Amino acid sequence: MTVPPEAEREGVGDVARLRSIPEASVARLALYLRTLGELSEQGAETVSSDELAAVTGVNPAKLRKDLSFIGSYGIRGVGYEVRPLVHQLEQSLGLNHRQAVALVGVGNLGHALAGYGGFDGRGFPVTALFDVDPDLVGIHINGILVEHVREIPRIAAERGVTIGMIATPGPAAQAVCDLLVSAGVQCILTFAPVVLQVPADVEVRKVDLAVELQILAFHVARRNLDHPGVTTGTTNGHALVNGAADNRTVNGSGGIHS
Amino acid sequence: MTVPPEAEREGVGDVARLRSIPEASVARLALYLRTLGELSEQGAETVSSDELAAVTGVNPAKLRKDLSFIGSYGIRGVGYEVRPLVHQLEQSLGLNHRQAVALVGVGNLGHALAGYGGFDGRGFPVTALFDVDPDLVGIHINGILVEHVREIPRIAAERGVTIGMIATPGPAAQAVCDLLVSAGVQCILTFAPVVLQVPADVEVRKVDLAVELQILAFHVARRNLDHPGVTTGTTNGHALVNGAADNRTVNGSGGIHS
DNA sequence: GCAACTTTGTGCGTGCGTTCACAAGCGGCT
DNA sequence: AGCCGCTTGTGAACGCACGCACAAAGTTGC
Ligand SMILES: NC(=O)c1ccc[n+]([C@@H]2O[C@H](COP(=O)([O-])OP(=O)(O)OC[C@H]3O[C@@H](n4cnc5c(N)ncnc54)[C@H](O)[C@@H]3O)[C@@H](O)[C@H]2O)c1
Ligand SMILES: NC(=O)c1ccc[n+]([C@@H]2O[C@H](COP(=O)([O-])OP(=O)(O)OC[C@H]3O[C@@H](n4cnc5c(N)ncnc54)[C@H](O)[C@@H]3O)[C@@H](O)[C@H]2O)c1
Numbered sequence: 001m002t003v004p005p006e007a008e009r010e011g012v013g014d015v016a017r018l019r020s021i022p023e024a025s026v027a028r029l030a031l032y033l034r035t036l037g038e039l040s041e042q043g044a045e046t047v048s049s050d051e052l053a054a055v056t057g058v059n060p061a062k063l064r065k066d067l068s069f070i071g072s073y074g075i076r077g078v079g080y081e082v083r084p085l086v087h088q089l090e091q092s093l094g095l096n097h098r099q100a101v102a103l104v105g106v107g108n109l110g111h112a113l114a115g116y117g118g119f120d121g122r123g124f125p126v127t128a129l130f131d132v133d134p135d136l137v138g139i140h141i142n143g144i145l146v147e148h149v150r151e152i153p154r155i156a157a158e159r160g161v162t163i164g165m166i167a168t169p170g171p172a173a174q175a176v177c178d179l180l181v182s183a184g185v186q187c188i189l190t191f192a193p194v195v196l197q198v199p200a201d202v203e204v205r206k207v208d209l210a211v212e213l214q215i216l217a218f219h220v221a222r223r224n225l226d227h228p229g230v231t232t233g234t235t236n237g238h239a240l241v242n243g244a245a246d247n248r249t250v251n252g253s254g255g256i257h258s
Numbered sequence: 259m260t261v262p263p264e265a266e267r268e269g270v271g272d273v274a275r276l277r278s279i280p281e282a283s284v285a286r287l288a289l290y291l292r293t294l295g296e297l298s299e300q301g302a303e304t305v306s307s308d309e310l311a312a313v314t315g316v317n318p319a320k321l322r323k324d325l326s327f328i329g330s331y332g333i334r335g336v337g338y339e340v341r342p343l344v345h346q347l348e349q350s351l352g353l354n355h356r357q358a359v360a361l362v363g364v365g366n367l368g369h370a371l372a373g374y375g376g377f378d379g380r381g382f383p384v385t386a387l388f389d390v391d392p393d394l395v396g397i398h399i400n401g402i403l404v405e406h407v408r409e410i411p412r413i414a415a416e417r418g419v420t421i422g423m424i425a426t427p428g429p430a431a432q433a434v435c436d437l438l439v440s441a442g443v444q445c446i447l448t449f450a451p452v453v454l455q456v457p458a459d460v461e462v463r464k465v466d467l468a469v470e471l472q473i474l475a476f477h478v479a480r481r482n483l484d485h486p487g488v489t490t491g492t493t494n495g496h497a498l499v500n501g502a503a504d505n506r507t508v509n510g511s512g513g514i515h516s
Numbered sequence: 517g518c519a520a521c522t523t524t525g526t527g528c529g530t531g532c533g534t535t536c537a538c539a540a541g542c543g544g545c546t
Numbered sequence: 547a548g549c550c551g552c553t554t555g556t557g558a559a560c561g562c563a564c565g566c567a568c569a570a571a572g573t574t575g576c
Contacts, residue, residue, distance in 0.1 A: 021476075024533065030472040034451060048553065057453050061535060061556090068555060076554045077542040093472050094479025101471070112370040113467075118451070124471045162478050163471060186481065187474035189467070193292060193376070195315050203477050205470050209371075209447070212463050213359070213382045213421060214288040214351050216445035218279075219461050220420050221352025223444065282563070306523065319526090319565050326525060334524045335572040522573075527566105534561080541554075546547100 025066045026093070031056055032063070033089040040082045048079035095123050102128040102161040102185070104176045105168030106136050106146055109191055113167060114141045127159045132172075149179060156183035166190040177204075283324045284351070289314055290321070291347040298340045306337035353381050360386040360419040360443070362434045363426030364394050364404055367449055371425060372399045385417045390430075407437060414441035424448040435462075 021029075035056050039047060049067075053060035067074065067085075070092040074080045090096055101124050103114055113119075114129055129146040131137055137148045147155060156164075164180035166173050166188060173192035180188060181202055188204045190196060193211075196204050279287075293314050297305060307325075311318035325332065325343075328350040332338045348354055359382050361372055371377075372387055387404040389395055395406045405413060414422075422438035424431050424446060431450035438446060439460055446462045448454060451469075454462050 022533070023473075026473055026476050027469060030469040030476075031453075031466075033472075034468070035453070049555095050553085055453065059535065061537090062533085064553090064555060065534085072555090074554050075542065076540075077544085077552050079553065092476075094475045094482075095472065099471070099475050099478060108370040108373050112366040115366050118468055119471065122468050122471070124468075124475070163474050187478055189470050189474060195289075195293070195313065201481075203474060205474060207465060207467070207470065208289075209465070210292070210376055210380050210382075211285060211288040212447050212465065213357070213377065213380070214291070214353065215281075215284055216421050216447060216461060216463060217352045217357050217382070218284050218350075219352075220357060220445055221350075223459075224352075280563070307525095308523080317565060319567090320563085322523090322525060323564090330525090332524050333572065334570075335522045335574085337523065518576090520573100520575085522571100524571075525569090527568090529566085530564085532561105532563080534559105536557105536559080538557090539555095541552105543550100543552085545550080 021069045025069055028058060028066050029089055029093060033086065036082055036086050040086060044082050046079045046081050098123045098125055099163050100125055100127040100159050100161045101163045101165060102156050103165045103167060104130040104149060105166060106131045106141060110167035113165065128155050128161060149176065152179040153183040156185060161185055163187045166192055168192060170194040279327045283327055286316060286324050287347055287351060291344065294340055294344050298344060302340050304337045304339050356381045356383055357421050358383055358385040358417055358419045359421045359423060360414050361423045361425060362388040362407060363424060364389045364399060368425035369399065371423065386413050386419060410437040411441040414443060419443055421445045424450055426450060428452040
């Protein structure tokens with residue numbers, strides 16, 4: 001890249017770099033970050049791209065390129081120093097500030113989400129719960145009071161909520177989404193099997209489990225075309241690594257082309 | 259493509275077609291299917307690609323191309339007949355047979371999943387539940403007995419389980435995964451934040467909520483680089499459609515390039 | 517039956533993401 | 547100090563996916 005003459009200082013370069021990180025890489029960076037955290041706990045001080053790639057199931061070259069997007073400080077001949085790299089990843093992913101999360105819909109799934117410690121532990125404290133069910137509004141879950149959805153605009157603003165999670169039934173999701181958006185929430189994670197309509201400056205990520213299962217089912221079907229009679233698999237020791245940070249973690253297809 | 263001389267008959271073509279459907283398209287096909295189901299309930303008999311595209315937030319041309327992969331029967335000048343298209347999609351996605359699902363780990367999240375009716379309703383009956391916790395083994399959830407994980411190989415085979423869902427803590431996930439694989443399960447959906455090692459003929463899809471949140475957080479950070487002071491959003495009427503079947507449902511970036 | 521309109525199906529250019537392969541850089545060893 | 551081996555960072559090729567734009571094919575209206 002031949003360092004642009006003036007860009008010696010850090011801040012400037014970072015901004016430019018952040019803008020240009022490919023979506024797909026961002027997802028993997030999050031995966032690297034978590035894996036590095038584990039390695040760090042196990043006492044590792046440096047990791048080579050090959051090692052980290054093996055653990056995360058990613059191609060080593062791709063991993064290095066991903067890291068290069070955040071202006072990584074790897075040491076040639078050695079690898080990456082775990083601690084600084086973790087710090088750099090957190091910085092680049094915007095994890096230096098905690099992001100308050102509001103969860104709307106405290107039913108079956110919502111309860112599980114509200115009670116999950118993993119969010120707070122990773123810098124995403126669930127600071128507000130909402131529902132319409134009078135039996136739920138007023139109770140506490142994990143120490144957090146469930147409030148009525150009509151309070152979303154006020155409370156979300158008060159608590160500086162930046163991320164909304166929607167776990168309501170599908171039909172209610174759009175209305176809830178609108179409320180969140182009107183409260184200034186620009187990032188939404190939804191579990192409702194509905195396509196949400198949002199303004200252009202809001203980002204939505206959808207977790208659709210039924211679709212996930214259907215994708216798997218498709219692969220079952222594809223497989224059965226080849227081996228119609230097979231019902232039970234064989235034993236096995238591990239064989240192939242697998243991962244990739246987006247959830248499209250394919251891996252079968254024994255190398256057949258066209 | 260120039261039709262291979264002999265491939266006049268249907269069955270053959272289907273196999274060839276199935277093999278070659280791009281992963282990304284499969285995800286969207288599942289989305290179309292669900293949306294068509296809703297349209298069908300509302301009495302629609304035909305849909306144009308433009309209509310369906312608008313509802314699902316997908317580019318119309320892309321949608322038509324997706325449908326062409328399954329050898330669609332659209333009518334030029336009219337659109338697609340909803341009923342036959344639904345049928346065709348179900349066939350192509352392998353939804354003509356119900357796929358038995360086994361769920362391992364019936365804790366917070368597992369309970370919600372086990373109690374969810376949406377899976378059975380879409381052809382994915384949860385037919386087996388497993389856990390190690392003696393307080394859980396033996397109880398019924400939604401009418402299904404929770405069994406000990408050591409029974410996985412036997413019971414999964416007995417009940418013809420084709421899909422495994424893992425909702426155990428991370429550290430237990432790999433062992434559980436191995437058990438499922440040894441029981442012949444070739445498709446796994448996991449919620450554990452761990453990269454699973456599996457043989458090459460097993461497909462894993464990972465739903466990693468922490469990663470989802472981090473991706474959203476990244477976009478918050480990116481945004482704040484531009485508008486450092488903004489805390490509360492503005493009002494708005496809907497603006498842009500949004501969807502796409504993989505959960506990477508981006509949509510911001512008001513058209514800026516480079 | 518013909519013309520005008522509508523919508524599908526797809527060929528093709530473009531851009532993104534992945535992967536290979538290698539030069540540049542760094543540490544350790546002699 | 548200089549060489550050797552290892553690992554990073556990236557240039558460049560490849561392949562896939564997206565989306566435009568248009569021809570083919572059907573329908574409606576006259
Ligand atoms: N439970 C699962 O495992 C699971 C799996 C996949 C998808 N989902 C999806 O997640 C969503 C929630 O599933 P669930 O099983 O928790 O459903 P649920 O019915 O148990 O819970 C929904 C909750 O949303 C609340 N609600 C309804 N309308 C609301 C509104 N307008 N504003 C705020 N809250 C409202 C209800 O009072 C209820 O508490 C659904 O869209 C479902 O399709 C759930
Ligand atoms: N709860 C959530 O909302 C949520 C959100 C994101 C991710 N997750 C992930 O989903 C997984 C489950 O989360 P949870 O909140 O339900 O945890 P949990 O601790 O409530 O439940 C885990 C269950 O797995 C069982 N288990 C433990 N070891 C097992 C083994 N070897 N075999 C079979 N079962 C075993 C436990 O007995 C327990 O019932 C975790 O990996 C978590 O990181 C959960």
